[in-house]
Amino acid sequence: WGTVDVENEDHSDYLALKDLLLSSHLYNLKDITRNIVYETYRSKALSALTLKGNSTVTERLSLNPYILIEEEKKLHDQKMKDNEEEMEEVFSRKVHEKEEKHLRWQIQETFFVEKEQ
Numbered sequence: 212w213g214t215v216d217v218e219n220e221d222h223s224d225y226l227a228l229k230d231l232l233l234s235s236h237l238y239n240l241k242d243i244t245r246n247i248v249y250e251t252y253r254s255k256a257l258s259a260l261t262l263k264g265n266s267t268v269t270e271r272l273s274l275n276p277y278i279l280i281e282e283e284k285k286l287h288d289q290k291m292k293d294n295e296e297e298m299e300e301v302f303s304r305k306v307h308e309k310e311e312k313h314l315r316w317q318i319q320e321t322f323f324v325e326k327e328q
Contacts, residue, residue: 217225232240 215223217223220226
């Protein structure tokens with residue numbers, strides 16, 4: 212038994228094949244990949260988005276993109292409004308708690324001042 216060295220040109224065509232594919236046919240490989248494989252995928256994906264009777268495409272994807280944007284904007288605005296109301300409520304509650312705490316400190320301070328006199 213022995214070892215096989217793929218980079219030894221005496222018994223392997225690997226280097227010649229690598230040189231052929233990567234140097235002289237690299238542009239062809241890129242072009243074929245882009246034009247055939249990618250464009251086929253892209254056209255299938257776009258046609259799936261625009262076809263209405265396709266069961267794999269949901270009704271939401273077949274709507275007008277402007278309508279989808281408007282719906283998303285409305286949802287976002289509602290969410291922001293809810294968040295704002297919640298934040299205002301939390302802020303009011305914290306301010307009220309601080310005011311009560313401050314009032315208690317004033318009462319205690321007044322009590323201690325009167326007690327010391």
